[in-house]
Amino acid sequence: MWLRDSQSPLLHKMSLLAPLLSYMHSKQCAVFTEICSVTKTYNMKKQIITSLPIAIIMTIVTSCEPGQKESHNTTTVTKDTIVSPNIKVESGYVDVNGLKMYYEVHQPDSHADAKGKPIVLIHGSFMNIPLNWSATIPKLAKDRKVIVAEMQGHGRTKDTPREFSYEGMADDVSGLLKHLKIENADILGYSMGGGVAFQVAVRHPKQVRRLVVLSGTYAHNGWWPDAEDSFASITADLFKGSPIEKQYGSLGNDPARFPEYIKKVISIDLKPYDWSEAVKNIEAPIFMVIGDADGVRYEHALELFRAKGGGKMGDMHGLPESRLAIIPGTTHIGMLLRMDWLLPMIPVFLDSDLNATPPTF
Numbered sequence: 001m002w003l004r005d006s007q008s009p010l011l012h013k014m015s016l017l018a019p020l021l022s023y024m025h026s027k028q029c030a031v032f033t034e035i036c037s038v039t040k041t042y043n044m045k046k047q048i049i050t051s052l053p054i055a056i057i058m059t060i061v062t063s064c065e066p067g068q069k070e071s072h073n074t075t076t077v078t079k080d081t082i083v084s085p086n087i088k089v090e091s092g093y094v095d096v097n098g099l100k101m102y103y104e105v106h107q108p109d110s111h112a113d114a115k116g117k118p119i120v121l122i123h124g125s126f127m128n129i130p131l132n133w134s135a136t137i138p139k140l141a142k143d144r145k146v147i148v149a150e151m152q153g154h155g156r157t158k159d160t161p162r163e164f165s166y167e168g169m170a171d172d173v174s175g176l177l178k179h180l181k182i183e184n185a186d187i188l189g190y191s192m193g194g195g196v197a198f199q200v201a202v203r204h205p206k207q208v209r210r211l212v213v214l215s216g217t218y219a220h221n222g223w224w225p226d227a228e229d230s231f232a233s234i235t236a237d238l239f240k241g242s243p244i245e246k247q248y249g250s251l252g253n254d255p256a257r258f259p260e261y262i263k264k265v266i267s268i269d270l271k272p273y274d275w276s277e278a279v280k281n282i283e284a285p286i287f288m289v290i291g292d293a294d295g296v297r298y299e300h301a302l303e304l305f306r307a308k309g310g311g312k313m314g315d316m317h318g319l320p321e322s323r324l325a326i327i328p329g330t331t332h333i334g335m336l337l338r339m340d341w342l343l344p345m346i347p348v349f350l351d352s353d354l355n356a357t358p359p360t361f
Contacts, residue, residue, distance in 0.1 A: 084106070084137070084138035084141065086108060086109050086110075086113075086142075087106050087107065087108060087109065087138065087141045087142070088106075088107060088108075088109050089104060089105070089106050090104065090105045091103065091104040091105075093156075094175070094176055094179045096171075096172050096175035096176060096179065097162070097168065097171055097172055097175055098160050098162055099152055099157060099158075099160055099162075099172060100157065100158065101149055101150065101151075101152075101157045101172055101175075101176060102149065102150045102155060102156035102157045103147065103148065103149040103150075103176055104129060104147075104148050104149075105145060105146070105147050105180065106137050106140075106141035106145070106146040106148070107141060107144070107145040107146065108141065108142060108143065108144075113142070113143055114143065114144055114145060115143045115144065115351075116140075116143050116144030116347065116350060116351055117144060117184075117185060117186050117209055117210075117350065118144060118145040118146075118147060118182050118185040118186070119140060119144060119145070119146055119147070119185060119186040119187070119188060119350070120147045120148070120149070120173060120176075120177070120185050120186070120187050120188065120200075121133050121136065121137070121140075121146065121147070121148045121188050121189075121193075122149070122151070122169075122173065122187070122188070122189035122190070122193030122194075122196045122197055123148075123150070123151065123154065123155075123190060123192075123193050124190045124191030124192045124193050124215075125191060125192040125265065125268075126154070126265070127154065127155075127190075128150050128154055128155030128156070129148045129149075129150060129155060132190060132193075132336070133148055135336075135339045135340075136339055136343065139339075139343050140343070140346075140347070143347075145182075147176070147177075147180065147182070147185065149172070149173065149176055151169045151172065151192075151193075151196065152164065152168065152169060152172065153261070153264070153265065159261065159264070163264075163267075164264050164265060164267055164268045165268065166192075166195045166196050166198070166199045166268065166273070167199050167203065169196045169199070170196050170197075170199035170200040170202075170203050170204070171203065171204075173187075173196065173200050173204075174200060174203070174204040174207055177207050182207075183206075183207070184206060184207050184208060184209050185207065185208070185209060186208075186209050186210045186211070186212070186350050187200050187201065187208050187210075187211050187212070188211075188212040188213075188214070188346070189212075189213055189214070189216055190214040190215060190216070190335065190336070191214070191215050191216055191332065192216070192268070193216065194213040194214060194215060194216015194217070195216050195217060195218070197211055197212075197213055197216065198211075198213065198216065198218045198275060198279050198282075199275070201279075201282045201284055201286075202275060202278045202279060202282060205282070205283060205284070208282075208284045209284060210284055210285050210286075210287070210349065210350055211282065211284050211285070211286045211287070212286075212287045212289070212346055212349065212350075213286065213287070213288050213289065214289045214290075214335055214342070215289070215290055215291065215294050215295070215296055215332050215335045216296070217296055217300060218274075218275045218276060218279040218300075218304065219273060219274040219275065219276050219300070220269070220271075220272045220273050220274065221274075221297075221300075222296055222297060222300035223295050223296060223297065224295055224296075224297055227295040228269075231266060231269045231270055232266075232270060234262070234266045235259070235262060235263070235266075236258055236259035236261075236262040236263070239258070239262060245258055276303075279304065280304065280307035280308070285308070285321040285322045285323075285349075285354055286304065286308055286322045286323075287322065287323045287324075287325070287345075287346065287349045288301045288304055288305060288322070288323070288324050288325075289324075289325045289326075289327065289335070289342065290325075290326055290327070291326070291327050291329075291330030291331055291332065291334060291335055291338075292326050292327065292328050292329065292330060293329070293330060293331045293334070294330065294331060294332050294335070295332045296332075298326065301324060301326070302324070305320075305322060305323075305324040308320060308321070308322035309321065309322060310322060310323075310324060314358050315358055318357075318358060319354075319356065319358055321354040321355070323349055325342075325345065327341065327342075
């Protein structure tokens with residue numbers, strides 16, 4: 001999620017989106033695909049897709065959400081909860097590492113249908129459960145328990161004075177699994193959530209069975225250079241008068257602290273980080289997925305895949321346990337529009353025998 005600069009061309013495009021956003025809200029937030037299509041049409045040679053379109057999308061969704069009372073265990077289903085036939089939902093808050101973290105558990109009504117291992121889904125920056133996972137939960141939850149949570153300062157999880165960090169959010173996910181008495185699970189993260197997923201596997205290896213990372217990085221230089229350079233240009237001034245600024249106050253936050261909030265969220269990508277050695281030593285099999293027009297460098301994904309046994313002819317050497325996919329015609333934001341392509345691949349990775357013999361004639 002990036003910003004090329006904060007000059008007038010981008011602000012002009014923001015203003016052009018305003019009537020569309022108003023129309024979308026009047027339609028009860030039912031056009032996620034349309035707004036993603038708008039962001040995909042930007043000329044990538046002139047402007048890197050910004051964090052603001054993602055923030056705007058998230059604002060549309062969360063602006064429709066009702067206020068909720070905090071509780072540690074509730075089965076109340078509100079209109080922002082993803083509801084699917086034959087799938088039961090539990091939602092609540094858990095005290096973990098100084099946060100009251102909001103989470104949901106989706107699973108088949110019948111225990112007999114829960115054949116797959118539990119999976120945790122971790123959203124991207126400025127996102128929340130319905131925005132990131134509305135197309136994913138109903139399909140995955142048909143045959144497994146799906147745990148979703150909103151990270152620090154996102155969605156219904158209020159921020160605290162604690163520093164934003166991948167490591168801290170990874171510990172929160174670990175704490176949630178302990179609270180739910182789940183010994184280990186598959187972990188799937190998108191963008192920022194991919195970084196969190198890497199850290200869950202590094203810091204809490206016994207809790208991770210298999211790992212799926214969509215458009216995430218394990219080092220700051222995993223991004224294309226112009227994408228990484230653009231992070232520092234994101235400030236609260238860019239959001240002045242925008243839906244994301246209004247939404248910040250509507251969720252009970254002090255509007256005067258909005259600049260601090262933006263600075264804090266962006267700070268996670270302003271500090272150099274490099275977990276290459278630790279990530280390459282993760283014992284769990286990894287399925288790394290990027291788009292061919294993503295913000296993640298191809299070489300970054302390939303380096304990890306080679307370290308995990310890839311880069312050889314499988315017919316001669318056998319298939320590696322880990323996998324790599326580069327999705328055609330797919331941007332960073334556009335990855336969310338490819339779930340129909342990804343969902344057949346992800347369960348196969350999660351459920352299959354990874355030591356299978358390669359096919360022969």
